[in-house]
Every structure is written in C-alpha cells, then in structure tokens.
Amino acid sequence: MKCSQCKIDKLSNEFPSSPVTERCIHVSSHCLRCLVQSLNKQNEDEYHCPGCKAALNNEEVVRWRQRLDKASFKLNVDKLGRRHLANIENVDNNEEIVQQGNIYVVLLNGEKIVVDYEKVRTVVALRQEIRTKKKIEVTKQKLVYNGVELKDHADDNGDKNLVEYGIRANSHIQLMVILYEITEKETIKDLVFDLDWGFPNDQTVDYLDGTCFLYTGNKYWRKYDYQSQYYPSTQNTRHSGDVLNRTTRRGHHKITSKLDELPENVTHLYFILSAWNSPSIGCYKTPTFSLLDSEHPDKNLCRYELENVAHSKAVIMCSVARAGTKWNVYIVGTESAGNAKDYRPIEQKIQTMDGLF
Template identity: 45%
Template sequence: MKCENCQLFKLTREFPDGTISLTCRHITSWCLECLVGYLKEAHHQCPMCQTELSEQDVVKFNLFWEKANFKINLESFSQTHDKHSGPTDETSGNIYVVLLNGEKITLSFSEDKTVKDLKDDLYDEKKIAITQQMLIYNDIELDNYDNTLKSYGINANSYIQLIVVLYSIPKDLALTNLNFDLSWEFPNSGCDYLDGTCMMFEGDKFWRKYDYISMNYPDIKEIWHCGDEMKYNEAKGKHRISARLDKLPNAVCQLYFILSSWRSPTIGLFKNIEFKLYDPANQGINLCEYTIQRAADSQAVILCLVNRSRNGMWKVIPVEETTNGNAKNYSPIKEKIKSFSLFNTIL
C-alpha cells in the first residue's frame, strides 16, 4: 500500500503483533515513518480526517517506532522503489518471510519456486521443521507443496507470514483432555501465587476465563481449573487446567494460556517454575516450550495460543509475549491479546 504522504510503498501493517488499535483507522494509510514525524511536530490529529488522537495513541506510535525490531532500512527501501518505479521484473529477486515477532527473513525468488522449495529454504535458514511451518499470503495458506509461489500471486518483493505451529490436533482425534500443569516455589520474600489462566474468545469477543476463581462453569463440566493447590509447609503451589476441546462451542476458536504474578512485581522472583501443556494421550511432548527467564522482568507472559482452524484442526502456536496485568486486573492482558495479528483469525 502506498503512503498517502510520501507515495512510497511502506506498509504500516508489518508490525510484530499486527496493527495498533487506534482511535482513528484512516491513519493506517500513512507509513509509520511519516506518521511518527507528523506526530512529533506536536500534531495530535489524524492527518487524513482531522480526528483528535489521544495522548495514548501518540505515545503508542512513538514507542513502536523507537523499539521496533522489524524496521526496514527506509532510505534503501526508497531507493529501491525509485529504481523500480518503471516496469519491473517480477520473476526474480527477493521475497520476505515475516515471523510473528517481527523478524524478517530474506530469501531468493524465482518464478518456478514451489512452496516446498520455500519451506526447504526456511528450514536451511532457521531450522524450523517443515511440518511446523504455516505460510500465509493474502490470508491464504500456502498448503500445496507442489504449487509455485507465483500461482498464489507471489512475486519478487512480496511479504509472506510465517506461523510456527508446534502441534496439530486432528478433528477426529478422541481427545480426552488438553492439560496445562503449572508449579512454582515461593519467592524469597514470602508466600505468593503464580497464576495459570486460560482465556477463551468467540471471534473478537471475550468468552470466559478459567483461573483460580473461575474454576468451572455449569454448562461445560469437562473444562475446569483445579484452583490453588498449595503446600505452605514446603513453600510451593500448583495449578492444573484441563479442557475437552470437542466440548467447546463452535464459535470458540481461540484459547490463550497465561502465567501471571499475584503479589510480586515480576515473574522472575518465583523459584523453580515448571509448566507443561500436553495431550494426556501423548504426555511425553510438551506443546508449549518456553524459557521462562525471558519473562523474568514482566508481570505476565502470554505463552501460547490454541487455535481452531477452518478444517476443525486445533493448532498450538507460540505467542511468548510479555505484558502487564494479572488475575487482579486482566485488562492489560486482554488488550495485548487483541493487538496480536492472529487475534480473531481462523487459519
């Protein structure tokens, strides 16, 4: 998409977690570089429709630009655009594969390159198993290995989304439970709780949560949270969430598994944290492997998404996003989830 200010093809949508939630949607027709420059000049209005922007909107864009690890070298990008402003050769060059965390992988493109060739290249580059690669272009999954990229409308300079799928649960599998086990030891400062929570969404609407308070609901008895199981004499506790995926309403397509600290300011103050997401029929596989030290300075971490696909499959997708919020106040966690590029997406 062209920026309406500078007329260059600089997409505002290539953020690590999707577009920012804004007061005014017209603003996404400007590229991020132009928009941040405009806002830094003390303008607090949308450059398109003059809608007043909140201070929070302005801060969001500035922070995104300052901290973004996905930024393109815009000067080089502009030169490339100018160089190819006339007729271009779309049969060779580079394509760009973008992960959910914003990392961009540059790979060579040719018009006879197949989906399998691309997945092989990604394996060579990132060592991501081919069976765990889900490639999306224009909201369509590249699921036919023998098809060329060009048959999907992909040309040189195209951007493709890569989603790493840790595990797929077939529709016809007689799944007893999907279990999430969590255990921890108290911080040095005294008794505290590390909360395991599952948040479920119907499309873009929050459906319900399962945590130490909302342990079960009368309409679906096959989904439950065990509550706090504490051994105070040993300074430790544990949680378990168990879910029968086949008992969920059809409209519920996304389950997010979250860890958060109750009293302590950060998760890193807890000792010997262990967690595992698994299918009881195959307990040897942890579906959500994450190095918890990466979230040590955060109040909460959204570990993974269990996502229902169009074909009825359930896919476990790593999220691994830190955030504020906890079981006393889930609002920051909900807002973080709604900012994800995969939120309300049926793959």
C-alpha cells in the same frame, strides 16, 4: 530523526502523526514506544501528556496503546532492530516488484529470520530456507502475508511464486509454528495446562498466574483463572485455583479442558502466564509449564523457554485453535503488559492476532 527520550533513530512512522491533545506540540518528538511507556508509568486516574502535561482521558491512552500493540506485533519494534523496518502494505499492480535484497520472516514472539529473496523465489523454497535456518519442519509452518496464507501450489499444481502474493524485497511475512495437530481420531479427552512455580526470594507468597481465555472467532467469550474456576452451565473447562505449598515455597495451577465437549462456537483457547505482585515473570523461582494430554502425560504438546520472557509482566504462551474437525496447537510467546488484576492489555494484544490462526 531521533526520539527525544531514547535518543535512537526512528522511522517517521514510529512517531505520533498528530499531537496527543490539541494543545500539545511536544509529543511528536517521542517515538511511539517511549510515549506509551511514559503513559504506562502513570496513575490510570491521572493520565497526562509527557510533553505539555495536559490531562488525557482513558480512551485516548487506550488508542495509543493499541497503535503500539499493532506495530509491535507486526514488526516488533523492540526486537527487530532499530532501523530497516519496512511498512507492510498492498502492492500497486502497476509497480514493479523488487526481488533483490532481503525479506523477513517474523515469528509471533518478534524473532526475525532474514532470507535472501533471490534464493527463495517460491513458497516451497522459502519453507525449506526456514527449515534450514530454524529447524522448523515444513509441515509445521503457517505463513501469512497481508492477511493471506501462503500456499505452496497453484490450482495447476505448479509452485506458487512469492511475487504472486505481492511480496517484494524488505517485505515482512508472519510465521506461525504449529506444534501439534489434534485430529478427530485422537481427540484429547483432557487437555491440561500445568504450571508450577517457586515463590520469589523477597515474597512470603506470590502467584505466577495461569489463565485460559476462550474466544469465539475474534470475540472474547470467557476466562478461567484463580477466581473464575468453572461455570456451572459449561463444565468442560476448569481451573484448579491456587494450590500452594508454603513448606516448599511453591505454587501450582492446573487448567483442564475437554476439547470435544466445547461449544462449537469456541474457536480459540489462549494460555497465559502473568506475574501477580512481582514486576516480572523472572522473579519466580524455576517456573515450569507443560501442555499435555492427560492420557499421555509424557508427551508435551508445547515447549517454550520461560527465560526468554523473564523480564515481562505477562506472556501469551500458546494458542489452541479449531481448524475444521481438528485442533492445532501454536506456539505464541508474545509478551504483554497486564496481569490477573487487569487483563485489558492482554486482551488488546490478542486482538492484534485476529485472523492469523
């Protein structure tokens, strides 16, 4: 079955299962990605179905965007390949689990690691294979399948087999990379997200925005950006605002957070980059960022090549998540629509990560 827009073979579950409106019978010929791309190009006050041109309300459009966000996060349709996308579903206990073929380990940015199931029957063996293929240390790997974190050993200290988690051939396993663990002993006084960028050639001034979202569990709490620089009631986190040098044609943002002073209900910090007027992050000259401890500025807690997301409007760079008495720093690198003018697409993308960190 081919999408009428991109002409690429798609699986049946990549097509809308029902019309966007009651009157439309054409949109089922679009794959989900092309449908949402069409809606994203339209004026938000005048949405219409790309098939029959019937008017759509904002709630309908948000519903389709959320469906694509969830599909893109789990399997990343844009990056995982045109075919061979398996559904992630619960395994019937009465069904024999196929252990011949490939399984797929997917990073948060959509990159996929192909693993021969017969070579890695246990969680321990899978971690070693990931280390061999991607140079990611075993202790930095957090693996999740169907919402359950994979553990190396059972209660009797024996190795846990993948089949015990219902993992079969063609399964997709989520991998989160823990870049750094901030223990209780080494509490960071000031966690600093430092962003620097050059103005695009065709702009006198333009902004590559650095933003920090704070969450309590899966609930958005507040943001820190060029406009919301601090809150008098909780001054543990602060945004520098726009620091511009028109002579050198560069801009700078700094977000500082005192992790040990954050309210106990704050569990996640998400650090985000987004283009203001320019169409993508790649329009800005030599952008650089670092996440560091202000007392040890030579130690970067998060590394990511911005060239990987040069074509994106926004990217969720990393997450700092509370884990008991410590904090873990995770690389994310997930691309998104939206920017500091409209954070809604970014918030929707973060919702798809619920429960992973």
